[in-house]
């Protein structure tokens with residue numbers, strides 16, 4: 001197993017709305033690790049591509065644009081900030097439209113290649129919780145611990161609805177179910193780095209579990225792994 005200066009690599013993959021972001025943030029906090037939200041990076045890339053009106057059918061143009069991408073995840077007074085080519089895009093990347101666009105742009109090879117490199121660099125020292133779709137399968141297949149966090153479509157749609165409604169956006173449950181199913185299909189059916197559970201990932205179905213239940217069992221497993229690696233968090 002690789003030894004890394006800052007700790008182990010924890011990979012959390014799974015479909016949208018399974019609770020990965022919340023769990024990854026809290027788990028990273030508990031372990032004193034850095035959270036890397038790779039979905040936010042794909043969202044920032046999608047936003048920048050659309051603002052620059054890059055033709056998504058023209059892969060050469062997409063590739064050229066991706067060479068200029070500079071996406072950073074920063075902590076600003078405890079708040080996670082996503083910066084895309086210098087601009088704070090944290091809130092802009094969270095709309096339902098951007099979710100659907102991201103699902104589309106994240107299937108493009110130049111986008112994946114650019115972000116794969118960036119993510120591998122960001123996580124190489126260890127001491128990180130990476131969440132996404134292909135962390136355990138492609139980005140860090142040698143991650144010391146891998147989770148696949150899932151939940152039923154209905155439960156994920158219910159959570160997404162609640163989240164958007166709490167932000168003042170009116171969305172219906174039925175619409176959200178369609179969105180969730182569409183994104184699941186796009187994420188699992190794409191050719192490059194599709195969403196799938198790594199063979200050595202631990203499956204957790206969060207449909208009927210509280211955040212605390214999920215978090216406590218994940219933390220216990222991570223601590224056990226960290227202790228056995230002789231690396232302190």
Ligand code: DC
Nearest residue numbers: 016038039042102103106132133134
């Ligand atoms: O986790 P999220 O919903 O913020 O992710 C947004 C989109 O980015 C999602 O449709 C899938 C894509 N994504 C990906 O393809 N690979 C990742 N490692 C993370 C996200």
